[in-house]
Amino acid sequence: KQVEMFDIVVIGAGPAGAVSSALLNKKGYRVLVIEKQHFPRFSIGESLLPQCMTYLEQAGMLDAVEKATFQYKNGAAFCRGNEYEYFDFREKFTPGWGTTFQVQRDCFDKILADESAKQGVDFRFGHALTACEMNDQQRLLTVETESGATYQVQAKFVLDASGFGRVLPKLLNLEKPSTLGTRKSIFTHIKDNITLPHYDRNKILITVHPQYSEVWFWLIPFSNGRASVGVVAPPEVLENMQGSPGECLQQLISQAGMLADFLANAEYDSEVRTLGSYSCDVTSLYGENYALLGNAGEFLDPIFSSGVTIALTSASLAAETVHKQLSGLQPDWETEYSQKLKVGVKTFKEFVEGWYDQRFQKVVFSKQKSDNITRMISSILAGYAWDSENPYVQNPRRLTTLAQICQND
Numbered sequence: 001k002q003v004e005m006f007d008i009v010v011i012g013a014g015p016a017g018a019v020s021s022a023l024l025n026k027k028g029y030r031v032l033v034i035e036k037q038h039f040p041r042f043s044i045g046e047s048l049l050p051q052c053m054t055y056l057e058q059a060g061m062l063d064a065v066e067k068a069t070f071q072y073k074n075g076a077a078f079c080r081g082n083e084y085e086y087f088d089f090r091e092k093f094t095p096g097w098g099t100t101f102q103v104q105r106d107c108f109d110k111i112l113a114d115e116s117a118k119q120g121v122d123f124r125f126g127h128a129l130t131a132c133e134m135n136d137q138q139r140l141l142t143v144e145t146e147s148g149a150t151y152q153v154q155a156k157f158v159l160d161a162s163g164f165g166r167v168l169p170k171l172l173n174l175e176k177p178s179t180l181g182t183r184k185s186i187f188t189h190i191k192d193n194i195t196l197p198h199y200d201r202n203k204i205l206i207t208v209h210p211q212y213s214e215v216w217f218w219l220i221p222f223s224n225g226r227a228s229v230g231v232v233a234p235p236e237v238l239e240n241m242q243g244s245p246g247e248c249l250q251q252l253i254s255q256a257g258m259l260a261d262f263l264a265n266a267e268y269d270s271e272v273r274t275l276g277s278y279s280c281d282v283t284s285l286y287g288e289n290y291a292l293l294g295n296a297g298e299f300l301d302p303i304f305s306s307g308v309t310i311a312l313t314s315a316s317l318a319a320e321t322v323h324k325q326l327s328g329l330q331p332d333w334e335t336e337y338s339q340k341l342k343v344g345v346k347t348f349k350e351f352v353e354g355w356y357d358q359r360f361q362k363v364v365f366s367k368q369k370s371d372n373i374t375r376m377i378s379s380i381l382a383g384y385a386w387d388s389e390n391p392y393v394q395n396p397r398r399l400t401t402l403a404q405i406c407q408n409d
């Protein structure tokens, strides 16, 4: 059988795959997306950051997302015992979008994939990528359909957007352990039944467990009276508890002060899921005729909801660089893709480490922050972690000094 030829093959139709494929299609390339599952399918990662809006707009998908009436989001709130602080993303250092959405990912990811398909990208659902070799200066890919049949396609360039599938890191031996600690998460969707007037539905709520500072919860409201709720904890905390994951989740929530009050009438009516050891890294984000996007490259931690933002930033940067390469301009993938992407990843990583070693928690719950510093931190939490004008992006270690100042509260 004749091998089909494409300019670019994208592995995975999540946010990174949908946006990168649309951007390359706009530049006139013939793009194929191979997706193992059928959409809509469940995915975790429901709280977007305003920076995402820039890329949705670039990919011509923002109108469709806005029409879907997702939950409006304008900030992040943090709670610990009786303390409650929040960042309003509209009050930030970096210009650009200050609001975004909290989305059911089954629906959101389907919208992005449908929009990319409408623009002309070829999507094949229920097809999994199983091998990737070099052949005649191009990539020869093997795809397996659900019925077990296999076929091959040839591509000038491959983008791996397979998320935790981590297809190319596994096939090409690129896996590298993350330096972040191992944690586990239990989560579900609920009918939240929150009527308390002081609950702000326009913000994600992050709650620190009153006894264990490394244990925290997210509450991400949706626009239909439902919400995503989850806990993140060191594995040993969960191993020492009795009961099913759902019982552990509810037990921990019942100990969590304000969060327990908000969820007093919640109905736990959906499947409870667990995910562990999700932080991961790779030895390189690019190689001969391929690059890694989003979670297929590095994944940090859920605390700042940075995953989809990093995925979309990587999609946009990689699309530009692939365009240069296929136009014969010989881009330098190290400086033009990897190092550029890592500017924001490094910023978020410092903040993630600062969350678990308490520096960031000191900053959040401090009353000492000037408005100027609050706006710089708000910018990063809104996803503008690549803005080199922001002193906390120029040198993320400034967080340590800020925490020391805040300690003297």
Ligand code: FAD
Pocket (backbone or CB within 6 Å): 011, 012, 013, 014, 015, 016, 017, 034, 035, 036, 037, 043, 044, 045, 046, 047, 048, 049, 127, 128, 129, 130, 161, 162, 163, 164, 165, 166, 167, 185, 230, 275, 278, 293, 294, 295, 296, 299, 301, 302, 304, 305, 306, 307, 308, 309, 311
């Ligand atoms: P994905 O969205 O995972 O898409 C990858 C796709 O590739 C999948 O559809 C999969 O089926 C497909 N695939 C896999 N293998 C193959 C194969 N062999 N062949 C073909 N297709 C394949 N991020 C946020 O922005 N906000 C949050 O609030 C947030 N919360 C999180 C909470 C937890 C507990 C965790 C673990 C993560 C969270 N994240 C969050 C991160 C977020 O889930 C990811 O960063 C984001 O989904 C990455 O998008 P992606 O496009 O890289 O991959």
